[in-house]
Amino acid sequence: MMSETKWNNGFSVGIEQIDAQHKTLFGYIADLENSVENPDDRQRWSAIHYAIVQLRDYTRIHFSIEECLMEILGYPGRANHVQEHARFVNFLSELERRSITHNDITENEIVEFLRNWLQDHIAVSDKEYGRYFSNTKTFIARPTGGTE
Ligand SMILES: [Fe+2]
Numbered sequence: 001m002m003s004e005t006k007w008n009n010g011f012s013v014g015i016e017q018i019d020a021q022h023k024t025l026f027g028y029i030a031d032l033e034n035s036v037e038n039p040d041d042r043q044r045w046s047a048i049h050y051a052i053v054q055l056r057d058y059t060r061i062h063f064s065i066e067e068c069l070m071e072i073l074g075y076p077g078r079a080n081h082v083q084e085h086a087r088f089v090n091f092l093s094e095l096e097r098r099s100i101t102h103n104d105i106t107e108n109e110i111v112e113f114l115r116n117w118l119q120d121h122i123a124v125s126d127k128e129y130g131r132y133f134s135n136t137k138t139f140i141a142r143p144t145g146g147t148e
Contacts, residue, residue, distance in 0.1 A: 005029040005115050011122050013130030018069075021062045022122055028055040029115050036107045048107060049099040055114070056092040063089065066129070073136050075129050084125055088117060 007026045012019050028051060035047035063085040070078040095114075098105045 005033060005119075011119075013122070013126045014134045015130060018066065018126070018130075021065070022126070024058060025055070025062065025118060028058060029111070029118060032111055032114065036111055044107065045099060045102060048110065049096065052092065052096050052099050052110070056089070056096060059092065060089060066126070069133065070129060073133055075132050077125075077128060077132070081125055081129065084121065088121070091117075 005026050007019075007023045011022060013022070032048065032051040032055070035044060035051050038044035038047055067078070067082055067085065069075075070081065075081075091113075095105070095110055099110070
């Protein structure tokens with residue numbers, strides 16, 4: 001299975017820096033997809049574990065940045081969005097544990113869950129705050145490709 005996870009313009013939230021962070025997240029999922037290919041059990045699971053830890057650490061930083069922007073800009077959907085983030089971070093910690101014990105989960109289930117969650121979250125919830133940010137006139141929300 002070739003890596004299927006790629007960022008494209010359809011995922012743009014209209015804020016260059018956030019898009020760049022989302023591209024990094026997609027990159028971690030692609031690493032994970034590549035790890036799953038390793039035929040050696042030990043190497044495969046340790047690579048999967050490492051990819052999950054990296055994804056989790058970067059996700060925490062990225063979520064904090066989004067949540068700060070929401071607070072600064074008074075985004076009304078912030079509470080719900082923060083809750084979605086918290087659930088995902090908890091699930092990542094759970095996956096991190098299971099990638100050590102290999103219990104009750106397959107490699108492909110891990111990849112599919114993370115890929116689907118990330119894509120759905122960006123395409124729906126992140127784009128929603130993106131629209132709100134673009135409508136609030138502030139220097140923070142520079143539209144991607146803007147000429148100013
Ligand atoms: Fe988000």
